Amino acid sequence: MTYIHAFGAHLPSRVVDNAEMASQLNCTAEWIESASGIRERRWAGEETVADLATAAARDCLSRAGVEASQLGMIIVSSGSAERRFPGPASTVAAVLGLNATPVLDLPIASAGAIFALSLASQLTSCYGDILVIAAEKMSTVIQGAPLDQNTAILFGDGAGAALVSARPGRMEVIDSVLHTDGANRDDLTLDWTGPLRMNGLTVILQVSRKLPAVILEVLQRAGIAPAAVKQFVMHQANQNLLMKVAKSLGVEPSLMFSNIAKYGNTSSASMLIAASEWEPTPGPVVFAGFGAGFNWGALVARVV
Amino acid sequence: MRDRLLKVLQKVTSQPLNIGDEDSLFESGLLDSFALPDLVNGLEQEFSIKVPDSDLNPRKFDSIARIEAYLSEHVQ
Numbered sequence: 001m002t003y004i005h006a007f008g009a010h011l012p013s014r015v016v017d018n019a020e021m022a023s024q025l026n027c028t029a030e031w032i033e034s035a036s037g038i039r040e041r042r043w044a045g046e047e048t049v050a051d052l053a054t055a056a057a058r059d060c061l062s063r064a065g066v067e068a069s070q071l072g073m074i075i076v077s078s079g080s081a082e083r084r085f086p087g088p089a090s091t092v093a094a095v096l097g098l099n100a101t102p103v104l105d106l107p108i109a110s111a112g113a114i115f116a117l118s119l120a121s122q123l124t125s126c127y128g129d130i131l132v133i134a135a136e137k138m139s140t141v142i143q144g145a146p147l148d149q150n151t152a153i154l155f156g157d158g159a160g161a162a163l164v165s166a167r168p169g170r171m172e173v174i175d176s177v178l179h180t181d182g183a184n185r186d187d188l189t190l191d192w193t194g195p196l197r198m199n200g201l202t203v204i205l206q207v208s209r210k211l212p213a214v215i216l217e218v219l220q221r222a223g224i225a226p227a228a229v230k231q232f233v234m235h236q237a238n239q240n241l242l243m244k245v246a247k248s249l250g251v252e253p254s255l256m257f258s259n260i261a262k263y264g265n266t267s268s269a270s271m272l273i274a275a276s277e278w279e280p281t282p283g284p285v286v287f288a289g290f291g292a293g294f295n296w297g298a299l300v301a302r303v304v
Numbered sequence: 305m306r307d308r309l310l311k312v313l314q315k316v317t318s319q320p321l322n323i324g325d326e327d328s329l330f331e332s333g334l335l336d337s338f339a340l341p342d343l344v345n346g347l348e349q350e351f352s353i354k355v356p357d358s359d360l361n362p363r364k365f366d367s368i369a370r371i372e373a374y375l376s377e378h379v380q
Contacts, residue, residue, distance in 0.1 A: 014327065200337045201330065201362035208341035209357060240338050 003169035008060025041264030072128030077112025089249020110291025112268030147197030160272020242269025264273030
């Protein structure tokens with residue numbers, strides 16, 4: 001058995017509202033909100049991806065009541081890390097004072113948190129307590145090239161974290177499912193020299209089908225009906241997408257946890273940031289994400 | 305088939321379909337990224353077909369002519 005003991009998050013202090021974005025783009029603040037559900041996002045300034053990740057890690061460890069020295073592994077997801085290698089995970093470990101704890105970097109945008117959470121839930125029997133972190137500095141990405149209205153309005157910076165353990169805790173992981181289909185690998189890409197390229201039509205068309213399908217797949221394996229789920233905590237890509245997934249699943253829109261209005265799409269970090277603000281109630285909860293690759297997956301847990 | 309296709313398109317767009325068969329539904333503003341999945345779902349229901357994920361390519365549904373061609377290949 002594997003349990004999620006706590007979540008954590010870190011958001012940079014600088015708030016960039018839609019009015020500021022609209023002033024740099026050929027659009028209005030109202031259009032940004034209607035197209036995405038986003039009212040503002042955070043930009044990190046001088047903080048690096050590893051800085052964001054470390055701050056989220058500390059928040060999560062504090063909430064879990066666990067010392068960094070107790071960790072058996074750290075997994076860090078980021079699609080916006082500043083260098084090819086080493087990735088931010090080794091920096092996080094060093095700043096936390098660890099000098100022999102294994103770390104993994106997952107350069108998986110958007111879906112990285114669900115991949116890391118699922119993998120960690122399989123590894124706790126070998127490695128003990130695992131700290132999962134997802135950290136993104138998307139402001140560097142969107143400012144690294146002339147601002148593109150279709151992508152610049154969406155993204156923000158931040159980091160989330162989760163402490164996963166074989167020790168019994170409040171949230172038991174029941175099952176998870178991960179998938180990858182490279183057929184559309186060129187429809188959402190970011191080279192080292194930028195800019196971010198997104199074929200929004202293909203991405204939304206694919207995610208609208210694949211995300212509800214993988215949620216139904218993991219729920220079916222667990223023998224849980226969608227209507228029995230207390231909350232869906234998903235990658236915060238776009239408010240309209242969250243509502244579309246709710247409609248496909250036949251569940252109330254209110255079951256889709258959403259904080260995208262405050263933070264925008266923070267890529268792989270968004271699901272864990274959302275989880276850190278969600279107040280668990282007893283019963284099943286589904287975590288899910290979708291992103292470049294395309295990679296997508298879902299995990300079902302039970303709050304006891 | 306064409307009338308049924310136009311009925312689905314009309315329902316999804318909620319706008320008059322004042323475009324040619326070859327005109328882009330996206331460039332004309334009739335469809336956007338969030339309406340496209342609704343169109344595909346509507347076609348599946350109306351024609352009792354299953355569009356596989358490998359066919360979820362916006363180009364296949366970019367115009368009335370392309371949708372008609374797709375349906376001709378897949379509707380029995």
